[in-house]
Amino acid sequence: MSLRADERKDFVLPYIFVVVLAVAWLLPVYAMLTTSLKTQQEVAVQHYLALPAHPETANYGQAFQALKQGLVNSLVITIPATFLCVFLGSLAAYYLIMFEFRYATIAFFGIVVASFLPYQVVLIPLTQLMNDLRLLDTYQGLIFAYLIVNTPMATLVIATFFMKTPHSFLEAAAIDGCRPFTFYRLILVPMSIPGIVSAAILVFVQIYNEFLLALALTSNPSVQPVMPTLATLKGSEVAQWQIQMAGAVIVSVVPLVVFVFLSRYFVSGLMAGYSKE
């Protein structure tokens, strides 16, 4: 390498800076993992960076016991809600992108604004609506609420990917007598799998991690999703850090697995969803 001294400095300093910061970014989760495997005596010594002498898996048993119904509920709610969001969103995106529609701009604008508005602003009427429909404390009620809140975003993410499919495909298909739904099912969706996966991951992680609606619309432990359950666990295991941390690890497994193994889609969903890149 024949870098000039100042160029080498230009390269080395940022590198050190990045490495130090990266360590700082990993530290909380490292401490969370080690603490979740310690006995209460070990936690009391506060040597948080030390590895546990004997991994105490009983913490996980105890936390899992408290969280398992919540985990089941979360999956029962999140999976169908994600599927419906993506399916309905992709149909709407198909229409908005591939068909000529006089009010497309207005519909689009309405959907974009809806996707960015924080849903906190409709929390009270939404709770009231679910109450009127007798959907409080039901799976259907939460799924319905998540559909209202998340389909605009799903529609937009999928629309950004559908836009990459040339219009001429649709025209050619129509001339050949292809029906609109056949085109959607056999051509458009298979061609846009990366986009649909990205949207599904974005929506899935958002619903799984959601807290406020879950808290407001459910209170029965047999229906309540896992995030409010974790909050309850935190409240009931005060100063039992090893149990709290084990619980936090358990509920994070699902989104972290998605993040690690499908990170390309996670990033592209994030980009399409928030920045419309």
Place this chain on the structure above:
Amino acid sequence: MVFKKSYGFAYLTPVLVLTGILYLMIVWNLVASLTVWNGILPTWKWAGFANYLNLFSLERFWDNLRHNVIWLVVFIVPTTFLGFVLADFFSAMKRTEVVFRQIFLYPMALSYIVTGTLWAWMYDPSSGLVNSLLAAFHVDVARLGWIADPNIAIYCMIVAGFWQYVGFAVVVYLGAIRGLPTEMFEAARLDGASRVRVMFGITFPNVGHGTLITTTMLAIFTVKTFDLVYIMTGGGPGDHTEVLPFLMYQVAYSQRDFGMGTAISTVILLFAAIMVIPYSNWAIKKWVRE
């Protein structure tokens, strides 16, 4: 167009209905905020602006609003800045870039409830990680109370948000920087401009859209800070970490004053609309151009 329109419209209907319900809820909220609504069911008894006047007379409301503004400033500026700096470094790296990007991005996959549980422990005055670490390095700052200290609690909470969101800023800026033509940098390097000069004199002014996206999205996030407040401090000590969504929840679900609760929602809506509507306009224009 090639397919019959009337038939195709059915595709749009479900999303239109769902989004319609969302807007209907906003209108419902606005109307309810002008009525008396104590207890379980809405009474629809007209109250004019009474809820708003009561709300504005609360010192707690202005405290909350101030906390929201603190979040806006103290959260957005450092997150955006570090995100840009890291993205600039990463854009010059080869293979290691992916690894580093992942390290800064993984908190985005966590729930705020997880982040809050984790950071609440780290900040615990008597047994938290932060004080233990400081003690290990013999930085004895008299064991600060962190989120139990009214003067710094909100800033400690913002640090947790910062930790979670820097990765988002990195990814947005990385995309923006990658989109710039490389000649732009080469010319500057040949002229002998230093790395810092290139970074802030050339790169930063040319990724304005990245800055707009990052700051707007982070600003919208600050409206959603309810979860962190709920899990980390419950608004305390006193009301020192409360923000408007938290006050709304308290007023509506604990005090059962839904009239004032909906009035707070309306204030939050205004707050959000100021950012969301122009941003949506911009995003759509950018989209249509492409």
